[in-house]
Amino acid sequence: MTASARTWTYDVLAMGRSCIDLYAHQTGVPITAVTSYDAYVGGCPTNVIVGSSRLGLKTVLLTAVGDDQVADHVLHFLRRERVETRFIPRKEGRRTSAVIVTIRPPDDFPLTFYRDNCADDALTIADVERSPIDESRVVFLTGTGMSREPSRTATLWAAEKSRRHGASVVLDIDYRPVLWPDAATFGSAVRTLARMADVVIGTEQEVEAAANQLDPAAACRVMLELGPAAVVLKRGAAGATIWQQGYPRIDVPPFGVDVLNTLGAGDAFASGFLYGYLNDWPLERAARLGNASGAIVAGRHGCSISMPTFDEIETFVADRGGW
Numbered sequence: 001m002t003a004s005a006r007t008w009t010y011d012v013l014a015m016g017r018s019c020i021d022l023y024a025h026q027t028g029v030p031i032t033a034v035t036s037y038d039a040y041v042g043g044c045p046t047n048v049i050v051g052s053s054r055l056g057l058k059t060v061l062l063t064a065v066g067d068d069q070v071a072d073h074v075l076h077f078l079r080r081e082r083v084e085t086r087f088i089p090r091k092e093g094r095r096t097s098a099v100i101v102t103i104r105p106p107d108d109f110p111l112t113f114y115r116d117n118c119a120d121d122a123l124t125i126a127d128v129e130r131s132p133i134d135e136s137r138v139v140f141l142t143g144t145g146m147s148r149e150p151s152r153t154a155t156l157w158a159a160e161k162s163r164r165h166g167a168s169v170v171l172d173i174d175y176r177p178v179l180w181p182d183a184a185t186f187g188s189a190v191r192t193l194a195r196m197a198d199v200v201i202g203t204e205q206e207v208e209a210a211a212n213q214l215d216p217a218a219a220c221r222v223m224l225e226l227g228p229a230a231v232v233l234k235r236g237a238a239g240a241t242i243w244q245q246g247y248p249r250i251d252v253p254p255f256g257v258d259v260l261n262t263l264g265a266g267d268a269f270a271s272g273f274l275y276g277y278l279n280d281w282p283l284e285r286a287a288r289l290g291n292a293s294g295a296i297v298a299g300r301h302g303c304s305i306s307m308p309t310f311d312e313i314e315t316f317v318a319d320r321g322g323w
Helices: 044-054 069-080 125-130 151-164 183-194 204-211 216-225 265-278 283-298 310-318
Strands: 010-015 019-024 037-042 059-062 097-101 111-114 136-142 168-172 199-203 230-234 240-244 250-252
Touching: 010 044, 010 151, 010 265, 019 069, 037 044, 037 069, 044 059, 044 069, 044 136, 044 168, 044 265, 125 151, 136 151, 136 265, 151 168, 151 183, 168 183, 168 265, 183 204, 199 204, 199 265, 204 216, 204 230, 216 230, 216 240, 230 265, 230 283, 240 283, 250 283, 265 283, 283 310
Parallel strands: 010 059, 010 136, 019 097, 136 168, 168 199, 199 230
Antiparallel strands: 019 037, 097 111, 230 240, 240 250
16 A cells, blocks of 8 residues: 555655643642643654654654744754654744643543644645655645644645655544634545545544544545545544445454553554554554554653654563464
């Protein structure tokens, strides 16, 4: 499914949201009881590209940061993680975005986004043109990239250019309701992008919103009709399900873990899945690796900072009976 016949400079280029994540240091309490925070780097495509780099893939990130010290923090972390940052513009007059998170396991993780005038919403076609999309085997895009202009047009152009150069487009739905006026607007935008995707990844709720359906199976069928070869459904503690046109669904079993914070688990799943996808594994095996990566991160505090290496995943899987 991936374009493996030619030589590529990068395995994965991810485009879109980046931020500083302020995670409550105290867990299991409301924000009124929080007295300190841990500062991490976050944002769906940023988490995924860090996870991919830790798995040994050659990675590049196309985001935008502000002309501020938060940008320094983000860029320093990415360079330390061996993610190529040469193509990340600083947007004058814009701010690097932020998210505040409280952690109340097993299933309550309130998020507060600070994205007014944020830099990555200002990504343009010119930024895409300066990036190495034509040198990247997989281009990873997100639905959030469609939430504002000029990022929306830039994201569509990135997908179009990727297909023109023979790269695979992987779309993470990444539905954040607070960033959209309503679900219908989101669905219309993400379906437009899905028409240029080879693989679509999302949770049951995200796929339902994207397809304007109230049933995940029906939603997956709608998304497949738009043209992707596969829809990969992230189901948390239930594992994952792969939908392909003309084939029966494949349920991929999960790995059990004591949950601390699920917020980075989906992005860890995506990075693990991308590793298998780029190595031309069967999608079921790629999703199984994604499940293991996601389970590891669900037991840790942060997102990008918690992404596992391949050796960590192998040890984790071996301790649970193997693949």
